Amino acid sequence: MGLAVPPATGAWRDGDPVGGRRWFALPGPLALEAGGALPGGRLAYETWGTLAADRSNAVLVLHALTGDSHLAGPAGAGHPTAGWWDELVGPGRALDTDRWFVVAPNVLGGCQGSTGPSAPAPDGRPWGGRFPFLTQRDQVAAEVRLADALGIDRWALVVGGSMGGMRALEWAVTHPRRVGALLVLATAAAASAEQIAHASAQLHAIRTDPGWHGGDYHHLPHGAGPHRGLGLARRLAQITYRSEAELADRFGRAPQPGEHPWRGGRFAVESYLDHHASKLARRFDAGSYVVLNEAMNAHDLGRDRGGTAAALRRVTAPALVAAVDSDRLYPPAQQAELAALLPHADALRTIASPHGHDGFLLETAQVAPLLAELLPPPRG
DSSP, X not given: OOOSSOOSOOOOOTTSOOTTOEEEEOSSOEEOTTSSEEOOOEEEEEEEXXXXXXXXXXXXXXXXXXXXXXXXXXXXXXXXXXXXXXXXXSTTSSBOXXXXXXXXXXXXXXXXXXXXXXXXXXXXXXXXXXXXXXXXXXXXXHHHHHXXXXXXXXXXXXXXXXXXXXXXXXXXXXXXGGBSOEEEESOOSXXXXXXXXXXXXXXXXXXXXXXXXXXXXXXXXXXXXXXXXHHHHHHXXXXXXXXXXXXXXXXXXXXXXXXXXXXXXXXXXXXXXXXXXXXXXXXXXXXXXXXXXXXXXXXXXXXXXXXXXXXXXXXXXXXXXXXXXXXXXXXXXXXXXHHHXXXXXXXXEEEOOSSGGGHHHHOHHHHHXXXXXXXXXXXX
């Protein structure tokens, strides 16, 4: 059973079980697109497989908003949930670890080992509300330094969905020679007004929580942090992650068993949202949720590059773009634009799923062939 009340933060903290994490320390300050610099920090990452002597077999997998470096493997010490794409990684699977060296970093600004608001600042206290504004380009700049440290000049494939797709696109636009192939799923060239509006409501929920304290809450006891605001943000987000048809099919108007909505009880769909809210508060940090959503709102491939079309013309890698047919958060029209503008993209691929935006995580049997199309066969 879980704690009676959630902790002030669900972030991984120094002293917690390490699990499969490794760490890379940023070599010096990281200049930030919005101005200033992050004076050092680190990225947590995990790897699977063996890097070839010529370093030609490396694959970079980038996670979505509340994901982390635990791409594959069971839940356990250090990892509260199982790998988020576990069915795709391992011997004989789409990301065959007998052939490929797979790398999954926790994004800069995240809360599962990488430097973010819950991590220590140079003065030893958590960054909290002092943590700087990040963009996707800053996060990719940190990942470039990780690749340099691993000796990987060129990824055989860069892949990501949703927020991870934003970073995958930034990799391909900013560093085209370092991306051998590109797969992006359920993402966009720029955050839309509606996507920014959804995120804005979630950020407002967190910042108006009495436990927020301007982002400086990490020292507070269990139950005193902004878990209510984070829970409300998750409820709002979860509705956009799933489709109307799925919610209707799974829950309809049914009450939660043993409860009556007319007498203080809940509908079953309310219980579902409550479950996801509670679960996130125990494994994530509200400050990271704010920082990462702000970075997603700032996402715009065309910024200072002459617009979206000009930016995407920089990409030299063969690419596939996949949409989820029931996605109402990142609708397929956004992926159609990417497929049309990427110079070496094949036709838009569609993942058929009743699950909405989360289909890119759940429909692994449809993602696997897309990976196979882009990963080259073994040499010889």
